[in-house]
Each structure stands twice: as C-alpha cells, then as structure tokens.
Amino acid sequence: MSGTDIVLQDVRKVYYKDRLEIPVLEGLDLRVDAGDFVALMGPSGSGKSTLLHLIGGLDRPTSGQVRVGQAELHRMSERQLTAWRSRHVGFIFQMYHLVPVLTAAQNVELPLLLFRMPARQRRQRVQVALDVVGLGDRMDHRPNQLSGGQEQRVAIARAIVTDPDVILADEPTGDLDAATSSEILDLLRLLNSEFGKTIVMVTHDPRAAARSRRTLHLDKGVLDREELHAATPTGAGA
Amino acid sequence: MLRLAYLYRNLTRNPMRALLTCAAVALPIAIYVLSMSVVDGVNRFLDNSARQLRLAVTHRSSIINPLPAGYRAKIESLDPTRTRLLSVCGIDWIGGKIEGDPRPLSTLGADHDTFVQTFPEYRLTPEEIAEWNRDRRAIIVGAAAARQFGWKVGDRITILPSLPPYQPMEFRVISTAPRAEDPLTLWFHRQYLVEARKQAGWEEERVGFYFIKCASQADLDHFRVAIDELFANTPDETKTQDEKAFMNEFITQQFNLPRNLTILAAVTVFVAVMAAANTMSMNFRDRLNELATLKAMGFRGTLISAIIQAESLFLCAVGGLLGAAGPYVAFNHTPLRDFTVPLIQQLDVRAATCGKAMLMAVGISVLAALWPAWLAARMNVVAALRSLE
Incomplete structure (x- = not known):
C-alpha cells in the first residue's frame, strides 16, 4: 500500500434498530489507489453512503479493516478519527451544508480554524481555493446570494482548502440541473487530474458516474461489479 | 476574527x-x-439594630396589644443608678399619611425625654435637641421622607394617623436627620399623642412597646430575662428580645x-x-x-x-x-x-x-x-x- 491508497478488507457493517439487526455491508473488500476517481453506484440501501462514511472516518466498521494511507481507521478512537478527518479528508454533500450567515470566504475558511495558521495565510489559502473553483470574485457573497451550482463550488472549495489527500462526495450533483452538474463534475475531474486528489463519489446518476475513472456497483452490501471508463473530455456533459 | x-x-x-x-x-x-x-x-x-444594644419589650401575647404606661417606671427601677440600663423609651406606632397623598408614612411617637439617649444613631445637633425638648409638636423626619415630600426644617405638616385618635395631628419639622441611617421614620413626642387621644375620648394611656438602651451586651442579656421575670404572672406579661430579633419578627410577621x-x-x-x-x-x-x-x-x-x-x-x-x-x-x-x-x-x-x-x-x-x-x-x-x- 502506498500514498493514500484506500483499502477495505472484509468489512462488515451492521446497524441496530429496535433490537433488529440490519446488515448494510457484508464482508466487503475494496481497494482505491491514490489518485483514483471512483464512483459508487447502487440501489438505495446497497451501502454506498455507509461505505463513504467508513472511508471518511465518520463511522467505524462492525468488523473488518479500513485503511486510508497509513491510518488504520478501524483501530482509531472517535477523537483520533476527528483529528484525522481534519487533515486528510474533504467532504462534499448533496445539500452543500454551507453556513448561511457566513460569506463564501468565511465558509471556506472554517476548516482552517482547526490549524495553527496565521490569519493572513488562511486568507491566502481561501483565495486560492475559491479561485480554483472559479468563485474568486464571489468571496463576500452569502450562500443565499449564490446559485445552487455556485454553492456547491463553495462547498468544494471548503473541502479542498486544507489540501486533503481524499475527497469524498455524497451525490454532489444530486440537487443540480444537468448543465451545472457537468460543471461540478468537470471541477472534480480537474481536482483529480491536476491536483492528484483521490476522489470517491456516491451517485445515482450513470452520466455522473461515467465521468469518473471507474464505477463500483454495490448491491446488498457487497461489490457487484466494476466498470472502467475511458477518459471523458472535460465539459462532455453529464 | x-x-x-x-x-x-x-x-x-x-x-x-x-x-x-x-x-x-x-x-x-x-x-x-x-x-x-x-x-x-x-x-x-437588622445588623444595624443588633449594634444598638437595645431591647424591645412588647406584650407577650402580641405586638398589637399595648402595655401599661406604668411599666416604664417599673423597668427603670431595675437599675436606679442608670449605669447598666441607660434609658427606657415608650413608643407608639401610628403609621399615618398626609391628607390627599396615598404614600404611607412610618410615624412613631416616643418619650421625648429619653428618645435622644435611646436612639443616639440619629446624631441630632445640640440645637436640634433643644428644639426637640422645647416644642411638644416637634417632629424629626427621615432624610428620604423629607426629600419625597419636600419637607424642610421649620415646615408645618399635618399627618392623619392610621390608629387612634384618627384625627389630623399638626407637627413642626425640627430636623431632617441627615446623619441618621434610617432615612424613613418620623419621630414625634408620644405625650402629644396621649393628649390628642384623650381629647378624642381615648382615656386610658397605654404604650405600644418599650425600647431600652443598655450599656453592654452582658447588660442586654441580663435585662432581657429580668424584665420578663418582673412582669411574670401579671395581666400584661411581656416579651423582651433584642432589637434585631424584634425587628426580624416584626418584618417576618408583616411581610416575610x-x-x-x-x-x-x-x-x-x-x-x-x-x-x-x-x-x-x-x-x-x-x-x-x-x-x-x-x-x-x-x-x-x-x-x-x-x-x-x-x-x-x-x-x-x-x-x-x-x-x-x-x-x-x-x-x-x-x-x-x-x-x-x-x-x-x-x-x-x-x-x-x-x-x-x-x-x-x-x-x-x-x-x-x-x-x-x-x-x-x-x-x-x-x-x-x-x-x-
């Protein structure tokens, strides 16, 4: 294993509801090499989001091993996972989850508060992140002054501002129209190809999945099949 | 930021x-x-009351029952030399208000000859004491009460008592007690009240309660017991307590x-x-x-x-x-x-x-x-x- 490869071995995840055992992942094995761009697809309840949460250290497996780079997430405490997330993972959510009362720049700056960093350096990094997503001129806009696509771009800037190894996107285009979705996917591809970010993206949209390097299909908690994609040119439409 | x-x-x-x-x-x-x-x-x-080394003597059954006027002489007889029991002051509370003004007053009649010694914290000047002793209608008004009602020394004021004789009583302000810690209470000659009551047909002279100034804490403790023993088994038994306890009980009974x-x-x-x-x-x-x-x-x-x-x-x-x-x-x-x-x-x-x-x-x-x-x-x-x- 090298760099920030993601390796899951015999991962099982069970939820409990009213003493009822609900297995979500059933002995799943997975490897995502550093710099890969993987889409996770599957019907509702197939375990896509759970898998994403396990890779992101938001949740821990019932059994099995989850390694991201040198970190053995299955062995780490809640506190260790929290600290690890702040340095190694950027999250992008379907509903953006921006803080509505803060400007775009302030939203992007939030994760940097966890680092010992002079304010000037923080502002420089925020500027760079917003420039990367094409919103350098919208720094002082609040979320309600931005379109859905722009909000998601701010969320992406927030996810990359700490320069994480891995970006985890949970249906990042699920709330956007086709054209805007395509722009967001272009941005993710750019982060993957130009900045070397490892990206794992959950999606229901086959056209979005097709913009990744490969798609992993999950069904009933196990990997069903894998689909490799030819390089799709930027702006090819979602 | x-x-x-x-x-x-x-x-x-x-x-x-x-x-x-x-x-x-x-x-x-x-x-x-x-x-x-x-x-x-x-x-x-209450703390201020505790510092005054004073006893309050009330009727054993209730503070609202007055005591005989003759009790003062009997209490004084416990220490004829006045070295331990410095003074005995009979007091009557009449409350009262100014006609046409709803604000209540706290007005008390006191034996004028022992008032100054019993309540030295009023720190009256020699001129004020002379005026107090000279004029039977003299009244000392608390500083805050004087400010509220706009009274000044020399003013003539009329108070309608809340208790007998229930008829307007005229007074002359001889001090606004600027150095007193109690800014509210009004003090006048109890004898003036006795006369007013007699004129209104209230013949029997009784006293609401007595305040007794002692020389030391030991004297206070001694006379607290001695006074109640003096009046034991009489129709008007007494309850003697230090001023803090008396005030505390009074406040608790009235308002808690x-x-x-x-x-x-x-x-x-x-x-x-x-x-x-x-x-x-x-x-x-x-x-x-x-x-x-x-x-x-x-x-x-x-x-x-x-x-x-x-x-x-x-x-x-x-x-x-x-x-x-x-x-x-x-x-x-x-x-x-x-x-x-x-x-x-x-x-x-x-x-x-x-x-x-x-x-x-x-x-x-x-x-x-x-x-x-x-x-x-x-x-x-x-x-x-x-x-x-």
Missing part, C-alpha cells in the same frame, strides 16, 4: 429570538437584583419579605433558565446539519459544545447586563433613587448585588446550554446528516 464573526452571526440569524431571549433573561435578573437589594437592605437594617423575595428571585431565575434553554435547544435543532458538517470537517465535539456554550453565554451576558445595569442606573442615578420600601429602608441597589446577578446570568447560560451542548458533543455525524436527507 472569524470565530467572533461566526458567534455574532449565529446570534443574529434570528434577531427576534435573540432579543426575546435577552429580555427573558434581563427581566428575571432585574427582579433578582431588586429582590436581593431589598433582602440586603433588610439584613443591613426576605423569604418571599428570595423565593421570587429563585423562581424568576428558574424561568430565565427555562427560556434560555428553550432558545439554545431550538438553535441547536435548527443548525443540526451545520453542526454535523463542522464535526465531519474535524471539529471536535467539545469544540462544538463550546460554540453552543459561547452563544448561550453571550445571550445571557447581554440579558444579565441589561437586567443588572437597569436597576443600578435607575435606583442610583434617576429620581427613583428616593424610592423607599415601606418600614424597611431606602432601596439601595449596590454594585456587589449587580455583580452577583451577572454571575447568576453566567450560571443561567451554563445551565441553558447544558443539554444542547451535551447533545452536540455526543452527536453522531452520520445519524445527524441522515436525519436531514
């Missing part, structure tokens, strides 16, 4: 809610400050102010905790996705709890500041400074009481944020995000 901006904007994202919460904290804190100011005033009044005000303050503070806790819980629920996202980013649970605690602290501190500063300014720097509490003292709102109120506000903020902060610390990001999908 961003931390402050985040705190400020969180608080102002629902201005009406923030405003109402501040008010819900400010009002109980103001009630707390006022209540505790009265309680502190009562305690200072300290206890009731303390209960009132406690209840209002509890209401403030409930109101602030409700706001903090609503804030937490409204921002669950945001807080879950922060946690996903790597904000520790304790840090998110601290954000909630800080918001609660800010809200309650603003409310507490308004609630404490309001009464302080009003009762120290506006005409309300002359406001008095019947039978007790001038309402003295002190900075120390306001300081305690601010600490109370901090306590309210901690309690109000306790539950949402605990929920935030233990928040499961996955469950929180899933609940919003």
Whole structure:
C-alpha cells in the first residue's frame, strides 16, 4: 500500500434498530489507489453512503479493516478519527451544508480554524481555493446570494482548502440541473487530474458516474461489479 | 476574527429570538437584583439594630396589644443608678399619611425625654435637641421622607394617623436627620399623642412597646430575662428580645419579605433558565446539519459544545447586563433613587448585588446550554446528516 491508497478488507457493517439487526455491508473488500476517481453506484440501501462514511472516518466498521494511507481507521478512537478527518479528508454533500450567515470566504475558511495558521495565510489559502473553483470574485457573497451550482463550488472549495489527500462526495450533483452538474463534475475531474486528489463519489446518476475513472456497483452490501471508463473530455456533459 | 464573526452571526440569524431571549433573561435578573437589594437592605437594617444594644419589650401575647404606661417606671427601677440600663423609651406606632397623598408614612411617637439617649444613631445637633425638648409638636423626619415630600426644617405638616385618635395631628419639622441611617421614620413626642387621644375620648394611656438602651451586651442579656421575670404572672406579661430579633419578627410577621423575595428571585431565575434553554435547544435543532458538517470537517465535539456554550453565554451576558445595569442606573442615578420600601429602608441597589446577578446570568447560560451542548458533543455525524436527507 502506498500514498493514500484506500483499502477495505472484509468489512462488515451492521446497524441496530429496535433490537433488529440490519446488515448494510457484508464482508466487503475494496481497494482505491491514490489518485483514483471512483464512483459508487447502487440501489438505495446497497451501502454506498455507509461505505463513504467508513472511508471518511465518520463511522467505524462492525468488523473488518479500513485503511486510508497509513491510518488504520478501524483501530482509531472517535477523537483520533476527528483529528484525522481534519487533515486528510474533504467532504462534499448533496445539500452543500454551507453556513448561511457566513460569506463564501468565511465558509471556506472554517476548516482552517482547526490549524495553527496565521490569519493572513488562511486568507491566502481561501483565495486560492475559491479561485480554483472559479468563485474568486464571489468571496463576500452569502450562500443565499449564490446559485445552487455556485454553492456547491463553495462547498468544494471548503473541502479542498486544507489540501486533503481524499475527497469524498455524497451525490454532489444530486440537487443540480444537468448543465451545472457537468460543471461540478468537470471541477472534480480537474481536482483529480491536476491536483492528484483521490476522489470517491456516491451517485445515482450513470452520466455522473461515467465521468469518473471507474464505477463500483454495490448491491446488498457487497461489490457487484466494476466498470472502467475511458477518459471523458472535460465539459462532455453529464 | 472569524470565530467572533461566526458567534455574532449565529446570534443574529434570528434577531427576534435573540432579543426575546435577552429580555427573558434581563427581566428575571432585574427582579433578582431588586429582590436581593431589598433582602440586603433588610439584613443591613437588622445588623444595624443588633449594634444598638437595645431591647424591645412588647406584650407577650402580641405586638398589637399595648402595655401599661406604668411599666416604664417599673423597668427603670431595675437599675436606679442608670449605669447598666441607660434609658427606657415608650413608643407608639401610628403609621399615618398626609391628607390627599396615598404614600404611607412610618410615624412613631416616643418619650421625648429619653428618645435622644435611646436612639443616639440619629446624631441630632445640640440645637436640634433643644428644639426637640422645647416644642411638644416637634417632629424629626427621615432624610428620604423629607426629600419625597419636600419637607424642610421649620415646615408645618399635618399627618392623619392610621390608629387612634384618627384625627389630623399638626407637627413642626425640627430636623431632617441627615446623619441618621434610617432615612424613613418620623419621630414625634408620644405625650402629644396621649393628649390628642384623650381629647378624642381615648382615656386610658397605654404604650405600644418599650425600647431600652443598655450599656453592654452582658447588660442586654441580663435585662432581657429580668424584665420578663418582673412582669411574670401579671395581666400584661411581656416579651423582651433584642432589637434585631424584634425587628426580624416584626418584618417576618408583616411581610416575610426576605423569604418571599428570595423565593421570587429563585423562581424568576428558574424561568430565565427555562427560556434560555428553550432558545439554545431550538438553535441547536435548527443548525443540526451545520453542526454535523463542522464535526465531519474535524471539529471536535467539545469544540462544538463550546460554540453552543459561547452563544448561550453571550445571550445571557447581554440579558444579565441589561437586567443588572437597569436597576443600578435607575435606583442610583434617576429620581427613583428616593424610592423607599415601606418600614424597611431606602432601596439601595449596590454594585456587589449587580455583580452577583451577572454571575447568576453566567450560571443561567451554563445551565441553558447544558443539554444542547451535551447533545452536540455526543452527536453522531452520520445519524445527524441522515436525519436531514
């Protein structure tokens, strides 16, 4: 294993509801090499989001091993996972989850508060992140002054501002129209190809999945099949 | 800077809610400050009474039953040399008010020949003492009462007593007692009251109660027992106690102010905790996705709890500041400074009481944020995000 490869071995995840055992992942094995761009697809309840949460250290497996780079997430405490997330993972959510009362720049700056960093350096990094997503001129806009696509771009800037190894996107285009979705996917591809970010993206949209390097299909908690994609040119439409 | 901006904007994202919460904290804190100011005033009044080495002799059955006028001579006979039992002063309370003015007065008739020695804390000047002894209609008015009613030395005032003879009595102000600690009470010659009562057909002379000035604490303890023994097995048995105990009993019987005000303050503070806790819980629920996202980013649970605690602290501190500063300014720097509490003292709102109120506000903020902060610390990001999908 090298760099920030993601390796899951015999991962099982069970939820409990009213003493009822609900297995979500059933002995799943997975490897995502550093710099890969993987889409996770599957019907509702197939375990896509759970898998994403396990890779992101938001949740821990019932059994099995989850390694991201040198970190053995299955062995780490809640506190260790929290600290690890702040340095190694950027999250992008379907509903953006921006803080509505803060400007775009302030939203992007939030994760940097966890680092010992002079304010000037923080502002420089925020500027760079917003420039990367094409919103350098919208720094002082609040979320309600931005379109859905722009909000998601701010969320992406927030996810990359700490320069994480891995970006985890949970249906990042699920709330956007086709054209805007395509722009967001272009941005993710750019982060993957130009900045070397490892990206794992959950999606229901086959056209979005097709913009990744490969798609992993999950069904009933196990990997069903894998689909490799030819390089799709930027702006090819979602 | 961003931390402050985040705190400020969180608080102002629902201005009406923030405003109402501040008010819900400010009002109980103001009630707390006022209540505790009265309680502190009562305690200072009682402590002052304790320092005076005085005994109060009342009827054993009840303070409202007067004692025979002849008791003064009998009490004085316990120490004919006046070395231990310095003076005996018969006193009658008539309350009263000025005709056409609803504000109640605390007016007492005292034996004029022993008043000055029994109540030296009034620190009357030789000229005032001479006037007091010369004029049977002389009246000493407390400084606050003089300010309230606009009285000055030389003024003639008419008081309508709340007790017999129930007829207007005319007085001449001979002092506004500027050096006295009690700013409210009015003192006049009891003999004038006796005469007024006789003229109105109240023949029998009785005395409401006696105050006795002692030379030392040992004398106080001695005569407290000796006086009651002197009148034991008579139709008018006495109850002798030191002035602090007497005043405390009097205040408790009349109003039970300290206890009731303390209960009132406690209840209002509890209401403030409930109101602030409700706001903090609503804030937490409204921002669950945001807080879950922060946690996903790597904000520790304790840090998110601290954000909630800080918001609660800010809200309650603003409310507490308004609630404490309001009464302080009003009762120290506006005409309300002359406001008095019947039978007790001038309402003295002190900075120390306001300081305690601010600490109370901090306590309210901690309690109000306790539950949402605990929920935030233990928040499961996955469950929180899933609940919003």
